[in-house]
Amino acid sequence: MSEVARPTLSDALTERMLELIRTGGHRPGDRLPSTRELSQRFAVTTPTLREALRRLEATGAIELRHGSGIYVGAAIERLVLPNPNMREIHAAQLLELLDARILIEPPLAALAAEHAGSEELAALRQTLDEAARHLRGEDAELHDANMTFHRATARMAGNSVLHEVVDSLLTVHGPEQREILQIFDDRRRDHEEHLEILAAIEARDAARAEQRMRAHLADVKTVIEHRMQPPE
Template identity: 70%
Template sequence: MTTLLNEVAMTQDLTRPSLSDALTERVLELIRSDGLRAGDRLPSVRELAERFAVTAPTLREALRRLEATGAVRMRHGSGVYVGAGLERVVIPNPNVRRLAGGQLLQLLDARLLIEPPLAAMAARRADPADLARLRSILEQAGQHLRGEDAELNQINMTFHRAAAHAAGNDVLDEVIASLLSLHATEQREILRLFDDRVRDHEEHLAILAAIEDGDARAAEELMRTHLTDVKRVIEKRLD
C-alpha cells in the first residue's frame, strides 16, 4: 500500500506544473497581451521578477527555457528581447547526432516528400518579392561555383528554403528550414559527394524558371528530378 501511495505521489509530482513552467507561460502571456513582436524589448529581469513575485535566478531559468526555443533572446548587458521563434510550431533538436550514410539518404527521402509539392505551390503563389529573392540567390550561387564548399552549400540551401517559403505554408516552411539548418553538415557532405556544381546550379535555374512561369506541374517535377538525381549519385558513392 505504501509503495502504491509513493508511486501515486511521484506521478503527481511529474504531472504537476513546476514554477518554471508557470513562469514561462506567464512571460508568453505578457508578450502576447502587450502585442510585442520579434525584436521588441521586454522589461528587465529584475522588473519581471518583481512583477511575478519570484527571485531573479528563478526567472532567469524560465527565460533560458524560452531562449532554447527561440521565443526570447537574452543579450548580455542589453536585456531580454522577443525572439523570432516565438510562434514556431516546429522546433529542431540541437542535440541530434550527425547523420550516418544511410540517414543521409533518409534525409533526402524526407526532402523528396516535401519539397516537390512546395515547388508547385510556389509556382502558384509566389509574389514578385519571392521571385526577386530566388533570382538574387541563384545569381549569387553562380558567382560562387568555384568557391568554398561551405559557402556554396549555404547559398544553395538558402535557395531551397526560399522556394519553400514562397509556397506560403508556414508549417512546411518551418519543416524544411529545420531540416536544412539543423543538418547543415550533412548537406555539405551531400554537395561534396554529388560533386557537380554546374549541373546542380542549372537544375536550380530550371526550377526557378518554372516557378516564374507559374507552371506548377513543371516546378514540382523539376524539383523531384533534381533531388532524385542527387540521391542516386549519393547512393552510388556510398556503396
C-alpha cells in the same frame, strides 16, 4: 536532485513569460523587460528566472542578446522546430530525411510557380546569382545560398506550416549537405538543377517546377547513397 526536478516554479514562470508576451501583444523582435524587472514582477530570484529564460531561449521563444536585453524570438509563433540538440545524422536518418524532402518540396515548388510574386522571383534569382559567384569558392557561402534557395521556394508556396517543416529539415540537414558539395561536379550539377527549377517557377509552369524539384532531390539522394558506400 529534488531541486531540479521540482517542476512547478520553473514551469509556472515559463507560462507567465509566455502570457506576458501574448497579452502584451509583443511580436518577434520586440524588447521585453529586463531580468531585474522580470525578477521583481514575478517575485522570483534571478537563478530561478534564468532557468525559465534559458528554457524559452532553447526553443526560440525569446532571444538573449549580450549587453542588450531580452527580445521576443522569431520562433515563438512556429508550430514546428528543428531539434537544436542534433549534432550528427546517421546514414539511415539522412536517407529518410531526403525521402521526406522528396515528398514535401516538389508540390511546394508547384505552388511557388503559381503563387510567387515578382519581388520574390527577383530575390530567388538573386540567390542563385549569389550561389554562382561562390561555385568555385567557399563551401559555407555556396551552401548558405543553396539553402536560401530551397527555403525561399518553400516560403513562396504560401503555407507557413510547410515552410517551417522544410526549414526544420534543412536546418538539421545542413552539415551533411555541405559535405556533399565538396565534389565540384556535384556543386555544378546542383546549381544547374536549381537554375532549371527557377526557370520553371519564373515560367509559371507548376508541373515542370514540381518535376524538376523531384528530379533534383532524387539526384541529391543518389549522390548521398553513392558517398555512403564504402570505397572499393
